[in-house]
Amino acid sequence: MTWARVRHRKPLVDTDPDSPPPPDHPLAPPDPTHPHARRQGHHLPDASVGADGRYIYTIDIDARMGWRSSEFEETIFFCGYDLHVITDVLSGPGPGRGPVVLVDRSMNLSPAGSHKGNCGLPAVEALGDRIGKPRQLIADRAYNYVTNDTFAIPVWRLGYITIYDLHPVQRGTHPGPGGSDTIWIDGVLYPTSLPEGLHDIEPIEAKMDVGVRARLERQHQARQAYAFVLHGARRPDGSRRYRGPAVPPARVRCPNNPISMREPQSVPTTSRTPGTACGCGRTVTLTDSDYPDMRMPFQHGTLAWEASYHRRVGIESVFADLKRNRMTWHRGFFRGFGIRRYTLLAGFTLAALNLLILHDAATRRGTLDCWGRFLGEPEPEHRPRRHRSRFTSARHAATPAVTGPGR
Numbered sequence: 001m002t003w004a005r006v007r008h009r010k011p012l013v014d015t016d017p018d019s020p021p022p023p024d025h026p027l028a029p030p031d032p033t034h035p036h037a038r039r040q041g042h043h044l045p046d047a048s049v050g051a052d053g054r055y056i057y058t059i060d061i062d063a064r065m066g067w068r069s070s071e072f073e074e075t076i077f078f079c080g081y082d083l084h085v086i087t088d089v090l091s092g093p094g095p096g097r098g099p100v101v102l103v104d105r106s107m108n109l110s111p112a113g114s115h116k117g118n119c120g121l122p123a124v125e126a127l128g129d130r131i132g133k134p135r136q137l138i139a140d141r142a143y144n145y146v147t148n149d150t151f152a153i154p155v156w157r158l159g160y161i162t163i164y165d166l167h168p169v170q171r172g173t174h175p176g177p178g179g180s181d182t183i184w185i186d187g188v189l190y191p192t193s194l195p196e197g198l199h200d201i202e203p204i205e206a207k208m209d210v211g212v213r214a215r216l217e218r219q220h221q222a223r224q225a226y227a228f229v230l231h232g233a234r235r236p237d238g239s240r241r242y243r244g245p246a247v248p249p250a251r252v253r254c255p256n257n258p259i260s261m262r263e264p265q266s267v268p269t270t271s272r273t274p275g276t277a278c279g280c281g282r283t284v285t286l287t288d289s290d291y292p293d294m295r296m297p298f299q300h301g302t303l304a305w306e307a308s309y310h311r312r313v314g315i316e317s318v319f320a321d322l323k324r325n326r327m328t329w330h331r332g333f334f335r336g337f338g339i340r341r342y343t344l345l346a347g348f349t350l351a352a353l354n355l356l357i358l359h360d361a362a363t364r365r366g367t368l369d370c371w372g373r374f375l376g377e378p379e380p381e382h383r384p385r386r387h388r389s390r391f392t393s394a395r396h397a398a399t400p401a402v403t404g405p406g407r
């Protein structure tokens with residue numbers, strides 16, 4: 001948030017139209033693509049407009065209105081800046097990994113409500129080659145909702161495998177590449193022989209009842225057998241090969257693909273009569289333009305997806321450290337105006353937060369932190385380890401980790 005005060009009574013939140021639909025809120029324009037359109041019975045804010053075509057509501061001429069999650073604050077709208085931050089998370093879910101020290105790897109600051117792709121991408125680019133391969137990026141919905149040229153495709157070019165959440169309006173069925181006898185369902189390719197009953201399966205959500213989750217997961221598993229799976233890495237031109245379910249080693253038995261019929265009876269058999277075209281036995285080449293905002297190593301809404309996407313809580317932990325647990329970043333934490341000033345101060349603040357986090361992590365391990373090593377301080381003497389409380393070890397073991405941007 002900017003330190004400056006909003007001097008208008010009903011500031012319209014005129015965020016970039018290439019964004020997820022705005023919340024149902026009195027300050028949201030009815031048509032996000034024309035936020036400044038005149039509405040009957042409403043006065044437009046008496047505010048000046050910047051070079052970006054957006055309203056300026058404060059004496060901080062770079063600050064804009066935007067939406068945020070109201071986890072830490074009371075209102076879901078604010079005037080100021082969006083902070084894009086990237087932290088490390090575990091390379092995969094499950095026991096035996098980590099813990100990972102959650103530091104801020106990179107950041108980018110933009111006026112609130114700016115384009116999430118254009119403004120999030122510089123933070124990913126800033127990571128450079130410091131991230132080992134294979135690289136994964138977990139990002140919230142704001143990033144895969146924008147035009148693919150602005151985020152999804154550029155991060156693929158940087159070598160990241162992307163893991164996203166889908167907005168309900170992104171879900172759906174579409175025909176696959178021409179002549180391949182396939183269909184797209186929520187970003188995964190299936191042959192047209194996929195049984196009708198497996199077309200529309202609800203994604204699993206955390207708040208669902210255990211029984212419902214188990215039932216949906218069984219349906220997802222049944223559908224999974226039919227999915228086209230990645231076959232080889234992404235080539236420099238962006239193409240990638242995907243193997244149909246009846247291509248050996250077959251995951252379904254298809255009468256059109258006699259070899260697949262040799263699989264045991266426990267493998268599902270498609271109901272297609274021989275001669276009717278189906279995509280089961282094909283290998284399909286997909287390009288960057290084939291749903292890069294939805295294509296993931298697994299189907300959205302499955303338990304495997306949930307476990308992987310859930311690692312994004314790492315970034316929530318960083319923001320909690322910034323706002324509550326280690327620092328008290330709030331309106332007035334920085335005084336002054338302008339995006340340059342705020343960017344510089346945010347950079348120093350995140351660097352300081354990293355030092356605190358690294359120092360704590362080193363202390364827990366009983367070693368010298370990087371700052372101490374830089375100053376040539378002696379290593380701490382090793383005392384016999386006290387028995388750690390169960391709570392502490394459980395808490396750290398649960399810390400997640402690959403690389404993902406958050407807001």
Ligand SMILES: [Zn+2]
Pocket residue numbers: 191193246254255256257270272278279280281
């Ligand atoms: Zn088939």
